[in-house]
Amino acid sequence: MNILKLIVIGCVLSSVFSSVALRAEDSSAVNVLDITEPHVASDAEKRAKxxxxxxxIHVQTEGEESVKDFMSAPEYVDEELYVFALGIDGVFLASGGSSMVLVGDSVLGTQDVYGKPFFREMITKAVRDGYGEVKYNWTNPTDRMGEPKTTFFERVGAVIVAVGYHPERSGAAEAKRLLAKAMKAMVESEQESIDEFNDPEGNFIEGDLYVFVMDMNSGKFLAHGASPELVGRSHDEILSPDNKPILTELLTLAKENxxxxxxxxWLNPQSNKVETKHTFYRVLDNKLVAVGYYVKSNLS
Incomplete structure (x- = not known):
């Protein structure tokens, strides 16, 4: 690789990581109830970017036809990560991984395991913004099926270059951060926030994390990110898979402290298995706002 390429790559990488740092700084600016955790990029996320x-850089310098190199050149594969490319017309062009079976096909109608047309979303964002990310649920050929995947992409002419990775399971830090974000939104506009919490494509769905809200007086759901059909149902109508009145218990705890x-x-909507859920909750204006994270249990 020549000196000019190395300089350009260095500038691009510096820009990428600077933008990541700025976004992390923005996300950590929330001070609601002192529960905000800054975003820390995982090793897989850093390697993907x-x-x-x-x-x-390869496509910018060598031309759009060079996407074929992603099919064979080892420098475009990093362990489980690989590069793929598609045209803005929806035709899949190249892949260094298992998705190479799609090469030559239109993927405009391709959906993830939950029916989300994520390639179409990717194309829309790439045409509009030039770059971005899309989250969906896809088969991980290594050891998982139908789990969350995040793909970063950038448009180069009529080509979209992309790399995706399967994030690690969300944990306590991520749940606390989403709860802080939800609390801030509730303070700014309660009804708008509740509407967005109920949007399965909204900004408050992060992998297996989502927000739910209950009215402390009526004990009814006002919002539920994974199952909006629960809105309006009462705490005493719902039991956990092991037949415990967990929502009644939660409301009692919230009223006490x-x-x-x-x-x-609880059922993890991503794995579709019953797992242990640790839910962080806060009371705001007689509303219980909560976000929980999952760990595998013996009932899975």
Whole structure:
């Protein structure tokens, strides 16, 4: 690789990581109830962005036809990560991984395991913004099926270059951060926030994390990110898979202390298995606002 390429790649990588740092700084600016955690990029996320930057430079310097190199050149594969490319017309052009079976096909109608047309979303964002990310649920050929995947992409002419990775399971830090974000939104506009919490494509769905809200007086759901059909249902109508009145218990705890964490069994919408859920909750204006994260249990 010549000196000019190395300089350009260095500038792109510097820009990528600077933008990541700025977004992390923005997300950590929320000070609601002192529960905000800054975003820390995982190793897989960093490697995906680095690989994408390298691939984008390759297409920029060698031309759109060079996407074929992603099919065979080892420098465009990093362990489980690989580069793929598609045209803005929806035709899949190249892949260094298992998705190579799609090469030559139109993927405009391709959906993830939950019916989301994520390639179409990717194309729309790429045409509009030039770059971005899309989240969906896809088969991980290594050891998982139908789990969350995040793909970063950038448009180069009529080509979209992309690298995706399967994030690690969300944990306590991510749940606390989403709860802080939800609390801030509730303070700014309660009804708008509740509407967005109920949107399965909204900004408050992050992998297996989502927000739910209950009215402390009526004990009814006002919002539920994973199952909006629960809105309007009462706490005493719903039991956990192991037949415990977990929502009644949660409301009782919230009335006693206003904030805390409650542990119970619940269906993880991503794995479609019953798992142990640790839910952080806060009370705001007589509303219980909560976000929980999952860990595998013996009932799975």
């Amino acid at each position: 680095t690989l994408l930057a390298k691939a984008v 206003g904030r805390g964490v409650h542990t119970y069994q």
